[in-house]
Amino acid sequence: MPMGRLAAAILAATGAMAGPAAAAPKNGRITLPVIVDPATPDSGEPVEVAAQQLFGKQTAHVASLVRLAAPVQLMIKKTPVTLAPADGLAEYRGYLGKETFALFCTARAAKPVAALLCLADRDGDGRFDQFWTGTAANPALAVPFPNIRFQSDIEPAAYQPMQPSEADAMAIGFVGSGGNVWTGKREFFVRVERPGASVLLFESRATGTAKNGPVDIALYDAIIHLVGDSRDAFRLKVAKPLGGGTYQLSVGYPTQTIWIAVPGG
Numbered sequence: 001m002p003m004g005r006l007a008a009a010i011l012a013a014t015g016a017m018a019g020p021a022a023a024a025p026k027n028g029r030i031t032l033p034v035i036v037d038p039a040t041p042d043s044g045e046p047v048e049v050a051a052q053q054l055f056g057k058q059t060a061h062v063a064s065l066v067r068l069a070a071p072v073q074l075m076i077k078k079t080p081v082t083l084a085p086a087d088g089l090a091e092y093r094g095y096l097g098k099e100t101f102a103l104f105c106t107a108r109a110a111k112p113v114a115a116l117l118c119l120a121d122r123d124g125d126g127r128f129d130q131f132w133t134g135t136a137a138n139p140a141l142a143v144p145f146p147n148i149r150f151q152s153d154i155e156p157a158a159y160q161p162m163q164p165s166e167a168d169a170m171a172i173g174f175v176g177s178g179g180n181v182w183t184g185k186r187e188f189f190v191r192v193e194r195p196g197a198s199v200l201l202f203e204s205r206a207t208g209t210a211k212n213g214p215v216d217i218a219l220y221d222a223i224i225h226l227v228g229d230s231r232d233a234f235r236l237k238v239a240k241p242l243g244g245g246t247y248q249l250s251v252g253y254p255t256q257t258i259w260i261a262v263p264g265g
């Protein structure tokens with residue numbers, strides 16, 4: 001099936017690039033739970049790190065994987081889709097108001113964003129019974145944009161646990177960027193990587209500058225000790241790494257501040 005048709009169907013069905021979903025029973029939110037291996041704080045001196053260079057890397061793994069016992073035929077806006085047993089489905093977390101539930105998803109390459117195809121076992125009988133869709137920034141990592149959309153109930157589809165491999169691991173760490181030219185503050189983000197692919201987590205954004213002296217930057221539960229910054233580089237160390245355990249990842253939506261000069265202001 002042409003990827004353009006699949007992407008168009010997913011975007012139309014999910015509305016994922018339009019901002020937060022409307023308050024409707026079939027619109028929800030989604031995150032990717034990953035388990036981060038613990039690391040020790042950096043006890044050495046601050047080092048120079050280039051802008052956009054990943055630092056403070058730790059290893060992360062998807063929470064679990066399953067495979068289908070048989071192919072499942074799905075339909076999105078009259079577009080047919082097949083999920084096969086060879087498609088490993090990674091565990092995600094769905095949210096409907098105060099309710100949370102497990103989703104198991106695979107990503108398909110498409111433009112402008114990857115299509116996220118998800119199944120849920122809502123009655124807990126060991127068979128999938130619902131079909132949901134979402135989007136992800138990159139099919140190789142499949143960290144989701146926040147919105148998901150219920151598509152349909154499906155015929156019960158059996159599944160079984162799947163053993164993760166080293167290829168399922170990813171690196172998670174931090175990057176700094178040039179920041180805001182008006183305030184002088186630098187922007188820092190959490191980023192996840194696999195060979196040939198990376199995703200910036202916009203929702204993790206934090207700002208700071210060492211212009212007036214060292215400062216600590218909080219990213220999730222990690223602390224970056226920033227002692228110097230220029231346009232293209234930083235001097236810093238990871239005073240406190242990510243604590244290990246499960247983190248719920250979502251790309252979020254990028255935001256942009258537009259500054260307007262007001263005469264006489």
